Amino acid sequence: MPLDDTAPINDRELVLVREIDAPAHVLYRCWTEPELIKQWFAPKPWEVPHAETDLRPGGASLIVMRGPDGTEMPNAGVYLEVIPGKKIVFTDAYTAGWVPTEQPFFTGIVEFHDLGNGRTRYIARARHWTAESKKQHEEMGFHEGWGICADQLAALAKTL
Amino acid sequence: MPLDDTAPINDRELVLVREIDAPAHVLYRCWTEPELIKQWFAPKPWEVPHAETDLRPGGASLIVMRGPDGTEMPNAGVYLEVIPGKKIVFTDAYTAGWVPTEQPFFTGIVEFHDLGNGRTRYIARARHWTAESKKQHEEMGFHEGWGICADQLAALAKTL
Numbered sequence: 001m002p003l004d005d006t007a008p009i010n011d012r013e014l015v016l017v018r019e020i021d022a023p024a025h026v027l028y029r030c031w032t033e034p035e036l037i038k039q040w041f042a043p044k045p046w047e048v049p050h051a052e053t054d055l056r057p058g059g060a061s062l063i064v065m066r067g068p069d070g071t072e073m074p075n076a077g078v079y080l081e082v083i084p085g086k087k088i089v090f091t092d093a094y095t096a097g098w099v100p101t102e103q104p105f106f107t108g109i110v111e112f113h114d115l116g117n118g119r120t121r122y123i124a125r126a127r128h129w130t131a132e133s134k135k136q137h138e139e140m141g142f143h144e145g146w147g148i149c150a151d152q153l154a155a156l157a158k159t160l
Numbered sequence: 161m162p163l164d165d166t167a168p169i170n171d172r173e174l175v176l177v178r179e180i181d182a183p184a185h186v187l188y189r190c191w192t193e194p195e196l197i198k199q200w201f202a203p204k205p206w207e208v209p210h211a212e213t214d215l216r217p218g219g220a221s222l223i224v225m226r227g228p229d230g231t232e233m234p235n236a237g238v239y240l241e242v243i244p245g246k247k248i249v250f251t252d253a254y255t256a257g258w259v260p261t262e263q264p265f266f267t268g269i270v271e272f273h274d275l276g277n278g279r280t281r282y283i284a285r286a287r288h289w290t291a292e293s294k295k296q297h298e299e300m301g302f303h304e305g306w307g308i309c310a311d312q313l314a315a316l317a318k319t320l
Contacts, residue, residue, distance in 0.1 A: 009259060057217045057241045058249070080240065080258065081217045089218065089258055093289070098240060098249055098267055099169060100289045107258055129253070129260045 005123075012128045014137060016146045017121070022157030024112035024120045025085045029160065030153055031110060032088070036160075037063060040152035043145055055082045060096035080107070087111050093129075105133055122150065165283075172288040174297060176306045177281070182317030184272035184280045185245045189320065190313055191270060192248070196320075197223060200312035203305055215242045220256035240267070247271050253289075265293055282310065 006017045020027060030036045034051035041048045042065040049072075050064040058078055065073045078096060081089040093104035106126045113121040124146055128134040166177045180187060190196045194211035201208045202225040209232075210224040218238055225233045238256060241249040253264035266286045273281040284306055288294040 012260065093253060093264075094267075098269060098287065100172065100267055100287050102289065104253075104264070104289060107254075107260055109258060127258065127260050129262065129264060 008125075009127075012131055012134045014126045014128075014134060014142050016124045016143065016150060018150050018154070019115065020120050020122050020150070020154045020157065021118065022120060022154060022160070023118050024114045026157045026160050027112045027120055027122060027153065028085045028088075030157055032082075036156065040149060040156045041065070043148040044152065053079075054096070055079055057081060058094070058096065058098050061090050077101075085112065104129055106137060122153075124150070168285075169287075172291055172294045174286045174288075174294060174302050176284045176303065176310060178310050178314070179275065180280050180282050180310070180314045180317065181278065182280060182314060182320070183278050184274045186317045186320050187272050187280055187282060187313065188245045188248075190317055192242075196316065200309060200316045201225070203308040204312065213239075214256070215239055217241060218254070218256065218258050221250050237261075245272065264289055266297060282313075284310070 006015055008015050030040060032053050032055055034053060037051040038048040041063055045068045047066045048063060049066050050062070052060060052062040054060045057080060061077050061079055063075045065075065075092070076095055077090050077092040078094045079088065079090050081087065088110045089107065091107040092101060093107065094100055106128050109125040109127065111123040113123070115121055126137055126142060128137065166175055168175050190200060192213050192215055194213060197211040198208040201223055205228045207226050208223060209226050210222070212220060212222040214220045217240060221237045221239055223235045225235065235252070236255055237250050237252040238254045239248065239250050241247065248270045249267065251267040252261060253267065254260055266288050269285040269287065271283040273283070275281055286297055286302060288297065
């Protein structure tokens with residue numbers, strides 16, 4: 001293992017790391033069960049009215065976010081790799097059944113490292129095909145947005 | 161199943177279909193075992209001096225082709241989905257461990273449909289993110305190149 005396994009692998013990756021007071025398997029549930037996703041995935045006051053998770057390589061992932069003014073933002077993609085309780089990889093570069101999308105933006109890698117005592121090191125990576133996409137994601141507020149959601153995730157996980 | 165399950169799904173897909181006199185599991189072996197890949201994967205007189213196949217989602221696929229003048233063309237990518245004996249999905253959009261590449265070109269989907277009597281319907285699809293890539297692939301000689309290779313594949317499979 002490298003000295004710092006959370007450093008970005010290149011200048012096209014964004015990384016968020018948190019230690020969370022909840023077990024890895026609970027965080028995994030929050031990332032994969034639609035009824036739980038709805039409770040934390042969008043930074044409030046945004047909501048998640050709809051979530052679908054077909055947890056296999058090439059299976060659809062659809063999470064619709066809705067803003068306070070009713071604007072809906074669908075996040076459609078596929079899962080690339082799912083290791084229950086440990087890791088989830090997904091991307092918007094395909095829709096279900098490996099159909100390439102016209103605007104691939106990023107690939108998400110979420111890891112749940114068990115620290116013992118019911119605590120987890122949570123690592124969320126966003127990898128981009130271009131430096132421009134990475135910059136755009138950063139300017140869209142990646143760190144703030146994913147950070148707020150990580151707080152919401154931690155708060156929900158504590159109740160489970 | 162649609163009436164014609166081999167039609168391109170959109171204007172960014174190229175498809176090659178063949179009925180081959182060999183069982184599906186033998187064609188699958190030819191696509192996945194390095195020593196067999198070396199015997200058919202490049203249109204002769206091109207050769208394949210090196211092949212690696214890590215047959216799992218995110219696992220590396222590396223097939224190096226070498227021309228008569230010594231020019232080497234590495235084809236590096238990852239497997240997205242592997243169903244033994246039936247289906248292989250791979251792409252150059254990532255290198256091993258889900259690292260996005262700078263020039264994603266296509267996603268390959270190869271299916272082996274058992275027709276009984278030791279025959280197989282072989283469907284090879286190349287799906288692209290852009291119409292330009294699809295056109296470029298066509299102009300590089302997709303149909304001729306993949307066709308010659310399918311002949312070489314069929315000839316090898318008969319000997320196994």
